[in-house]
Amino acid sequence: MLKVMNLYFNYNDTRVLEGIVANVEKGRVLSIVGPNGTGKTTLLKCIAGILKPAAGTVVIDGHDADGMARRELAKHLGYVPQSMPVRFPATVFETVLAGRRPYIAWRPSRDDLERTAEIIEEMNLADLAMRDIDQLSGGQAQKVLLARALAQDTLYLLLDEPTSNLDLRHELEMLEVIITLAKRKDMGVLMAMHDLNLSARFSDTILMLYQGKIFCSGKPSEAMTPENIREVYGVEAAVRQENGYLQIQPLRCADLSPSRGNRIPPYVKDQED
Amino acid sequence: MNNIADDLCRGYKARADARALFLAAAFFLLLTAMAIGLCIGASGMEFREVIASLLKDTGRGHSIIWMLRLPRIVMAMLVGFGMGLAGAVFQAILRNPLASPFTLGVGSAAGFGAVSVILVFGGGFQTWYIACGAFLFSLISAALILAVAKMKRASSETMILTGIAQMFLFSSLTSLLQYMGTMEQVHEVVFWFFGSLSKAGWREIGLAAAMILLPFPALLWRAWDFNLLSSGDESALALGVNVKRLRMSAVVAASLVTAGGICFTGVIGFVGLVAPHITRMVIGNDHQFLLPASGLVGALIVVFADTLGRTVWAPQVIPIGIVTSFIGVPFFFYLLMKRTREYW
Numbered sequence: 270m271l272k273v274m275n276l277y278f279n280y281n282d283t284r285v286l287e288g289i290v291a292n293v294e295k296g297r298v299l300s301i302v303g304p305n306g307t308g309k310t311t312l313l314k315c316i317a318g319i320l321k322p323a324a325g326t327v328v329i330d331g332h333d334a335d336g337m338a339r340r341e342l343a344k345h346l347g348y349v350p351q352s353m354p355v356r357f358p359a360t361v362f363e364t365v366l367a368g369r370r371p372y373i374a375w376r377p378s379r380d381d382l383e384r385t386a387e388i389i390e391e392m393n394l395a396d397l398a399m400r401d402i403d404q405l406s407g408g409q410a411q412k413v414l415l416a417r418a419l420a421q422d423t424l425y426l427l428l429d430e431p432t433s434n435l436d437l438r439h440e441l442e443m444l445e446v447i448i449t450l451a452k453r454k455d456m457g458v459l460m461a462m463h464d465l466n467l468s469a470r471f472s473d474t475i476l477m478l479y480q481g482k483i484f485c486s487g488k489p490s491e492a493m494t495p496e497n498i499r500e501v502y503g504v505e506a507a508v509r510q511e512n513g514y515l516q517i518q519p520l521r522c523a524d525l526s527p528s529r530g531n532r533i534p535p536y537v538k539d540q541e542d
Numbered sequence: 543m544n545n546i547a548d549d550l551c552r553g554y555k556a557r558a559d560a561r562a563l564f565l566a567a568a569f570f571l572l573l574t575a576m577a578i579g580l581c582i583g584a585s586g587m588e589f590r591e592v593i594a595s596l597l598k599d600t601g602r603g604h605s606i607i608w609m610l611r612l613p614r615i616v617m618a619m620l621v622g623f624g625m626g627l628a629g630a631v632f633q634a635i636l637r638n639p640l641a642s643p644f645t646l647g648v649g650s651a652a653g654f655g656a657v658s659v660i661l662v663f664g665g666g667f668q669t670w671y672i673a674c675g676a677f678l679f680s681l682i683s684a685a686l687i688l689a690v691a692k693m694k695r696a697s698s699e700t701m702i703l704t705g706i707a708q709m710f711l712f713s714s715l716t717s718l719l720q721y722m723g724t725m726e727q728v729h730e731v732v733f734w735f736f737g738s739l740s741k742a743g744w745r746e747i748g749l750a751a752a753m754i755l756l757p758f759p760a761l762l763w764r765a766w767d768f769n770l771l772s773s774g775d776e777s778a779l780a781l782g783v784n785v786k787r788l789r790m791s792a793v794v795a796a797s798l799v800t801a802g803g804i805c806f807t808g809v810i811g812f813v814g815l816v817a818p819h820i821t822r823m824v825i826g827n828d829h830q831f832l833l834p835a836s837g838l839v840g841a842l843i844v845v846f847a848d849t850l851g852r853t854v855w856a857p858q859v860i861p862i863g864i865v866t867s868f869i870g871v872p873f874f875f876y877l878l879m880k881r882t883r884e885y886w
């Protein structure tokens with residue numbers, strides 16, 4: 270289990286995260302939702318060890334992440350950024366191969382190459398394998414980044430809006446790949462998402478952030494209520510079950526009350542174990 | 543393993559093999575260029591005579607080969623290799639295609655360090671003093687660039703502007719030193735700036751070789767990490783690279799290489815910028831191959847330029863820096879025009 274315990278983070282003097290608590294279980298998908306700028310990306314970066322939290326710890330299968338060497342951490346956590354700057358582009362194959370770096374001393378072994386090729390094939394990227402990554406569409410590039418994180422062979426995956434550049438079909442495909450992998454390889458997945466419908470459908474647990482704090486967390490049907498959505502997003506929404514899925518339909522912008530977001534929802538689950 | 547995955551692996555290996563082939567070809571070409579350079583000179587020795595003088599003591603011929611031509615060619619090779627290598631490393635760690643020892647001002651700083659040692663100690667200095675002075679100042683200027691790069695949102699442009707500012711600063715300081723120096727000292731410095739390759743003796747070569755070649759294996763060992771830097775610090779961190787330590791140690795290594803290349807020959811600017819780019823255009827951005835190949839291409843350019851500089855206007859010798867630019871610039875333009883897409 271990946272445990273985030275009472276995490277705080279500041280950018281300079283601005284508090285961005287406050288007392289974040291989350292548990293990512295193996296084989297389960299936990300989605301972070303919340304409006305722009307609430308700290309979803311920041312939270313993922315803190316967990317991945319890219320940013321150093323001001324307080325709080327991340328514990329991976331009983332080991333404190335802070336005490337782990339970088340290479341060791343990279344064997345436990347794969348991180349897929351929202352987007353990636355490219356300078357001096359490599360090919361798709363080389364980019365995915367880079368995911369093997371925690372296992373590579375100075376040049377990739379035969380195993381590393383085979384593993385890379387397998388993943389490229391699984392992700393249906395074989396046709397692009399010899400293309401340079403700066404010549405891909407946004408969606409293709411996003412798939413390559415996921416493939417690279419998969420090549421890391423980690424137990425946990427951190428995904429920052431993995432479907433933000435994908436079309437309808439690829440979005441579904443990508444999420445299905447992710448949950449299938451989570452189940453099959455018993456990986457724990459923590460992802461930031463904007464689409465409430467899809468996150469409700471594909472996650473076991475929802476963590477709703479508002480202004481750097483956990484607003485609520487729980488099963489999708491518990492977290493995605495009209496009241497919560499009004500408080501967090503300032504949007505009136507209709508929520509109903511349809512075709513076996515939770516349907517969240519935004520209706521209109523709500524009047525923003527001054528005390529918005531300060532209401533403590535009754536069902537904040539105690540996440541300490 | 544099934545067919546598709548097998549094909550993919552084979553595709554990757556084929557590319558790696560092609561790159562290794564390029565390395566081998568560049569190495570062979572370099573040896574050839576050095577051999578040609580050895581056979582050409584003012585004294586007009588024949589090929590057979592050159593070989594004989596190289597192997598056994600034949601009196602005058604022997605000393606021409608061993609005391610004049612060979613040191614000069616070996617020094618040209620070392621300097622070119624160092625500039626190409628340092629350029630590739632600076633470009634990788636700053637993620638900046640405009641970076642090179644020259645454009646970052648690191649070369650001028652090293653030059654200033656060397657010149658101040660020459661002037662301060664007058665005639666009474668040891669060769670390794672010059673090397674130390676050059677290294678010290680190249681390190682200072684590289685640290686400054688690194689500090690600027692760390693500043694929030696320091697763009698490529700900011701870094702290069704800082705570099706150019708440094709270049710002017712250190713050139714002016716060098717001029718000031720000359721202005722204040724005596725006639726002999728000034729002569730010494732001018733000679734250092736232009737006479738360059740011809741002054742290299744085996745002692746200097748040994749020192750330069752140590753400064754350029756010793757950091758090379760360490761840099762090559764980190765080649766994979768340089769590859770990861772190209773997709774940003776965050777990705778590199780997430781893949782287990784200790785980015786800060788990598789940058790620091792690479793900057794020290796590249797400064798040492800730059801100082802080694804410059805301290806006995808003066809600033810040969812252009813090679814450090816173009817050699818990595820020429821190499822990129824041919825074999826791509828994998829630093830496992832890019833680092834050694836940039837060095838070899840740089841060496842090839844300087845050795846070739848030196849041979850040309852000694853022959854076209856013989857017995858006059860055109861300074862190496864000038865010839866390098868004359869052949870490097872048009873060739874680079876040609877490649878720029880010919881390329882089909884952006885490589886950086």
Ligand SMILES: Nc1ncnc2c1ncn2[C@@H]1O[C@H](COP(=O)(O)OP(=O)(O)OP(=O)(O)O)[C@@H](O)[C@H]1O
Binds near residue numbers: 305306310311
């Ligand atoms: N480098 C930075 N320096 C200072 N403040 C930052 C920095 N990066 C982000 N922030 C601030 O931190 C807060 C959280 O940002 P973060 O990127 O985590 O939001 P997010 O939830 O991922 O948003 P989005 O949905 O738009 O991706 C924002 O208010 C943002 O302005």
Ligand SMILES: [Mg+2]
Binds near residue numbers: 351
């Ligand atoms: Mg974000």
